[in-house]
Amino acid sequence: MFGFLKKKFGKNEQAESGQPSAEEIVEPQATEAVTPAVDATVVTETAVAVEQPAVETVADAVPARPVDVPVEELLPALAPSEPVPAAAPVVANPPATAEAPAKRSWTDRLKAGLARTRQQLGGGLASLFGLRKIDEDLLEELESTLLMADCGVEATQHLIDDLRLRWKRDRLETADQLQQALADGLNGIIAPLEQPLDISSHQPFIIMIAGVNGSGKTTSIGKLAKYFQAQGKSVLLAAGDTFRAAAREQLMTWGERNNVTVVAQDGGDAAAVIFDAISAARARNIDIVLADTAGRLPTQLHLMEEIAKVRRVIAKADPSGPHEVLLVLDANIGQNALAQVKAFDKAIGVTGLVVTKLDGTAKGGVLAAIARQCPKPLRFIGVGEGIDDLQPFKAREFVDALFEPGAAAVKNGAGERA
Numbered sequence: 001m002f003g004f005l006k007k008k009f010g011k012n013e014q015a016e017s018g019q020p021s022a023e024e025i026v027e028p029q030a031t032e033a034v035t036p037a038v039d040a041t042v043v044t045e046t047a048v049a050v051e052q053p054a055v056e057t058v059a060d061a062v063p064a065r066p067v068d069v070p071v072e073e074l075l076p077a078l079a080p081s082e083p084v085p086a087a088a089p090v091v092a093n094p095p096a097t098a099e100a101p102a103k104r105s106w107t108d109r110l111k112a113g114l115a116r117t118r119q120q121l122g123g124g125l126a127s128l129f130g131l132r133k134i135d136e137d138l139l140e141e142l143e144s145t146l147l148m149a150d151c152g153v154e155a156t157q158h159l160i161d162d163l164r165l166r167w168k169r170d171r172l173e174t175a176d177q178l179q180q181a182l183a184d185g186l187n188g189i190i191a192p193l194e195q196p197l198d199i200s201s202h203q204p205f206i207i208m209i210a211g212v213n214g215s216g217k218t219t220s221i222g223k224l225a226k227y228f229q230a231q232g233k234s235v236l237l238a239a240g241d242t243f244r245a246a247a248r249e250q251l252m253t254w255g256e257r258n259n260v261t262v263v264a265q266d267g268g269d270a271a272a273v274i275f276d277a278i279s280a281a282r283a284r285n286i287d288i289v290l291a292d293t294a295g296r297l298p299t300q301l302h303l304m305e306e307i308a309k310v311r312r313v314i315a316k317a318d319p320s321g322p323h324e325v326l327l328v329l330d331a332n333i334g335q336n337a338l339a340q341v342k343a344f345d346k347a348i349g350v351t352g353l354v355v356t357k358l359d360g361t362a363k364g365g366v367l368a369a370i371a372r373q374c375p376k377p378l379r380f381i382g383v384g385e386g387i388d389d390l391q392p393f394k395a396r397e398f399v400d401a402l403f404e405p406g407a408a409a410v411k412n413g414a415g416e417r418a
């Protein structure tokens, strides 16, 4: 919490005019393995791209790069002898104990992560259902419970209407039956959000990551890098959060952990870093580019304009890109997520969502609100800080974790209609 505040304050005063000082391509373990010839290809390709007339139209976004500058000057960190900056923490082998909790299955972690929302929803329902008969008063109380779990007015109304219908039509009597009906109703609402990200259409597949300060962008990039690597894909990270000094190091740490190349720059222009990262990825036949961006609030209009520009520059680097614009939402913000989706969508055309920190909140119902009011494919959900704590969203799995079968009856020792 305090760390978050610290970061937030450190970043709100973002300098917009910083120029790049030193650009780096950091390859945690493979620095020696990359031959100068490969590096030269990367830079050459970058230079060629810059020569294209179209790029000149975004000169305001990308610092002008003389095309005849020697390779070493353009991207000095490409030289194999260049060491990783001292400021970059090296976590090549994180302590085994740090990863130990991640040995639990995803289902277990999801259940544990959703404990607070389950307590709000499932537990709240258990106490509602357990001791009384199903009637309109109970439905009314249920409505409040759903609203308190941040399901939002629209989704809540929909769920209650659906429940009333099932209660009468299916003659529901027991707490478990009602809970099951609610689970089915919720599943019906959020199932359309389940649209797994297909990265097979382009190579490199460029994923731009956006969101407000501290929503979990950089952490999610680290987790995604591991996730995609596990699918047999090669990944390159672009340290496009050039405003917060620690963000670059944070990304490098994730790069170290996953043995993934990170293209970074000491300060300077996010668009330029991402542009170069795309060129590097193309030269190296990388499958996926994960491009970080600085956090910003939708109310910071100049920063929203800046991120729109970053998006345009990505399109200059690859006319078909970005192939995915992921908005990272902190589940703790509840209903505010809706405003964030709308604002970022307007600025950069959001194509998918990541909802993080579902483990720290009782507001997991916000997924229902998103599904009803601003449906965007929910690609991934995060339920913890561990590297494996981010996985593709699966509606039924989510609902099952929220409503464990039998919870209502067990919790109260009585599930039958009174």
Ligand SMILES: Nc1nc2c(ncn2[C@@H]2O[C@H](COP(=O)(O)OP(=O)(O)OP(=O)(O)O)[C@@H](O)[C@H]2O)c(=O)[nH]1
Pocket (backbone or CB within 6 Å): 003, 004, 007, 008, 011, 211, 212, 213, 214, 215, 216, 217, 218, 219, 220, 241, 244, 247, 294, 295, 296, 356, 357, 358, 359, 360, 382, 383, 384, 385, 389
């Ligand atoms: N509990 C929990 N913490 C998370 C999750 N995802 C991210 N975090 C934490 O949230 C904090 C902020 O994450 P960052 O990845 O730095 O967020 P960011 O959006 O890159 O931040 P800025 O660059 O400041 O905008 C870190 O302490 C993360 O460990 C999650 O799913 N659960």
